[in-house]
Structure formats: structure tokens, C-alpha cells
Amino acid sequence: MTKRGLSWLASYPKSGNTWFRVVLSAYLGSDETELDLNALQTGMIGSSRLWVDDVAGFDTADLTAPEIERLRPHAYRWSALHDGVAGYHKIHDAYLYNDAGEPIVDPVATLGAVYLLRNPLDVAPSFAAHLAVDIERAITLMANPDASLSRDGKGLNMQLVQRLGTWSSHVESWVNAAEISCHVLRYEDMHATPQQSFAAAFAALGLTVDHAKLARAISMAEFDKLAHLEQSAGFRERPSKAKKFFRSGKVGGWRHSLTPDQVARIIAEHGVVMQRMGYLDAQGQPI
């Protein structure tokens, strides 16, 4: 019997998660399927309020943040074990534990995870545009251990609060996750060797890789094509403040958009993890 469960596509924001999901969606679709950015058939986002509400049987809108974090692993477990939910679920939460000591991403529900990783020097300008803030502010957020998404104590967001932590702690939380198996996929490798990189990640997700089909999916999801699709049909995952979701998608764009001070700040804050992940050389210089 094939093992079933939830597969997670985890990342800090702006690290190639959507690109990966587009390729996966194109790969899983039939040959005739045209790409529809607004109907990616990979699975609900892990922080979906609707998902957790449906399983719980009461509204997370009436719960406190710690109560919701206690609920989430149980909701995922029920979905995977009893409702037959499988699929590939984007998630921006860091791999963290609730106050009952349970991983929020329930290991019993989890089949596997791909962690999409991108050079923080490139994340910073992209994250700034995504949030419609200046780059300094994005860099500050990436170094804030209390950073989170969708935290608005005064109102209701359709996404549950997602604790991010710092960029470094986010990476380490997933890469070091003890209870689940996690395949690390670098954005830069998705660019440099797409066929090989996607194939390895798909295999880690338990998919049998058909290389011709994968090549076609990668070609359908070329950056310019996605940007064009967004322009013509919109993209519902674009934050309301951001002008566009598919902005530049380049590797090494930071060399033109960051000041030397900003580069130094990011390296000072994240150098250890950057070095571990191959973004700094032995002398601590960006590669």
C-alpha cells in the first residue's frame, strides 16, 4: 500500500514556493491542461483558517493564538488519517512547537517536506516589494525573532497566524526538524539545473519522475510566462499592497538593488546559516 499523508512545501516568503507549485501543478495536470495561476491543484495552504475550522467543528475566529496552535496538529492528523487528505501544501510557518510541546506540523500526518531556500540577499528586496515596505524594513523583519505573517489581533484574517522567526531560524527550524524528513531545494539550483533539481525534489515527495513531462512542466512555468499570466488574469495570492507577485525572479539581483551596508547587515545577521547553505565562501564573502 502506498503511504499516504500530507506533503509540505515549506519556505520563508519569496523563496520560490509558488514557482515550485506551478511546476508541480503543471506536472500533475494532464497534457492538455493550460496553466491557471488561480487554480493551482496542489493543496490548501497549511495556515488556511477554513481547513482548520472545518476539521475542528468550531471557529478558530473565536480562539486565541495559543489555542489555535494547539489545534492545528490535530486538524492535520485527522485530515490525513481520516478524511483522506493528501496533496502538497504550501506553508510559511517555521517548523515550531505549540505550548503543549507538539510540532504544529504534525509528523504523523506528514509524508514529507521540501524546504525551498533562497539567498537572503535576494529575499530581502523581493520581500520588501511583496510587503510594499522599503528594503531596510524587510531586512529588519528578517532579523526579528518575533516576526509572523497574518498577525492582526484587532481583526480577522483568512489565514491563521504564521510564526516565521528570523530568516536564519526559519531555515534551521525546517532543515533541522527532527520528526520529519525534509528535502532542501535551493532557488538558485532550481534556476541553474531545473530538470535535475525539480526531479530530486519530486522524488523526495514520493513521485515517480517522468522526465519528458517534467521538462514540459518546467517550460510552462518559465518566469516570463508566469509574469505574463499574472498581468493578463491576475493572481489571487498577490498581496493587496504589492504591485505584482512575479516581479523579477532573478538570481543575484541583490547586486544591483542592495547597498553595501545592507549586504553587510544581512551577512552579519545571517552569516552562519548563509555559510552553511552555500551562500558565503570560506572568507565570508557572498558567492
Added chain:
Amino acid sequence: MPAHYQAYGLTISSEIELPELPQVSTLAHPADLSITRDPSLTAAPTGEDWVQLSPFAWTAPTAFMLLVPDVAWFLVENGQTIRVAPVGDIDMASVRVFLLGSAIGALLFQRGYLVLHGNAVDMGDACMLCLGVSGAGKSTLAAAFAARGYSVLADDVVAINNVGQALPGIPRIKIWRDAAERLCVDTGSLDRIRPQMEKFNLPLPQTLVSTPRPVKWVFLLGKHEKPGFELTHLNGIGRFGPLMANTYRRRFMEGMRLNADHLAQCGRFAGLVQMAQVRRPETGFDIDGLVDLLLEDMSKVPSA
């Protein structure tokens, strides 16, 4: 000594104080619904009759049980009784949030109503429903109608009887601080729904509507990326899916094996109402503009 209340067309005798509900002094007959405390409810039900629906909900042919972790256990039976066991030192406001939400919703299913997730606003001799997912802005919209002097019949849990009428529910709107600020409602004098939350009970006048009102219009509230509002009328079979999608706690309904009845109820109800999909901008939406838009649309299809 239990106190007596009224909601969803039911007389209620409750050992738990329910300040959200209109009180009645005496009852001529035994109450339709009896709410009691039962500290013996401390574990998941066992026995062949019970089917588990979720990590926290179970159903049997005439009973339904729900645990809201660290808050309370609820046992709802025969559409007539709700037994409640608060957990530990939990505050009673927290218990009431779920008693008057999921537990009462399960009871309304047991009593055979079509139960929808949304709110109902009285328009005189008929009413409108606004349905949609959590976060769509339904409660804010209901509060905006209330601020214009319209009576809100029910918020969150709407029960529809077999002739397509909405029952007057709980005369309050649960409103977040940001929505209250947008509507210039001073939250200083309001009770929080739970002590730790920036969400308040906005009380509504209790006596304006006491009988079921025929539903004439249904608006499905959603969001889109564009500026401004977009209103699209739905016809025929297009009205059916949204009623299924906006069924209150669909998992409960399916677990209670009410699918066949529910399909028939949705089909019948879809034939009685006008329905439109309304999309509003993701952020910064003009709530007064939305009220105007809906009023204008309703004026084109008069209720009489």
C-alpha cells in the same frame, strides 16, 4: 433555579446564564430546549452508536458531542437538551461562545432546520441573508445594517424553516475591534466575547422581530483583487452550490446523515430566493457603499 430565554423560535430553560439572549419571565409549557450543567462529561463517548466526526466531535443517531479543548464539553440530544461541562476554571463567556455557536448549530440540525453560516437582516416583510466564509466581512456588514436601523435577525448561525423563513436567532453580533472602529462603535462599553480576545458582543435591540421572516434575497460575500464592488446574479442550479458551500458545520450535517434532507432543503430554498455573488476589495472596503449597493439591488426585486 434555571432562567428562561427565547431564540430560534425555541423557549429555553438554562442553568447557565445567557445574557446574550432575550429573557422571558415564565413559560406556559415545558421549555423546548433545556440547557444544564453536567460535570460528568469528561471524556469522548463510547459505544457502537457513536461515530467520530473530527478530533473533537462525535455523533450518534439522536445525539451529538463536541469538545472545545480547554473550554467545555457539550452533549446535544434529540434537539431538546444541551448538557455542558466547562473545563477547569474556564470563564463562562468563553463557554457561551461555543454553546451559542457550534452546540446550538448542532441542535438546530437535529430539529430539522436548514442551518447556514451567515447572517439575516430584516427588510420589513422579508429578510436578506449574507453568507460567506469567516473573514469575508459578514458581521461587519450586519453591524453596518444595524447602524442604519435595520434589525439583524441572526448572526453567524442562521436557521431556515421548511417554508424558507429565517428564524430570529441571537440578538448580537460578534465584532472585531477593527470593524467596530470602522463603524465608529465605541468598544469601551462592550463585553469581550472572551476575556483574551479583541472581539466584542455588539448587542442588538431584542424585541423588534420575534417571528420568522421569509428570506427573499441571499448575498454571497467574497473578496477580489479589483477596486470597487462586483455584483453578479445567480440563477437556477447556480444557486444550489453556494447553499451547500455555506452550510453551517457541513461536517456535522453529513455526520448526522442528513445529506438527503439537506439536499432537498437546499433545492427548495434555492427556488424561493434571489441570489447574488458580491465581491469586495481585499482591503479598505467601503462598508457604507456595500450597504447601499445591496439596498439598491434589493429595491429592484421587491419582496411583495
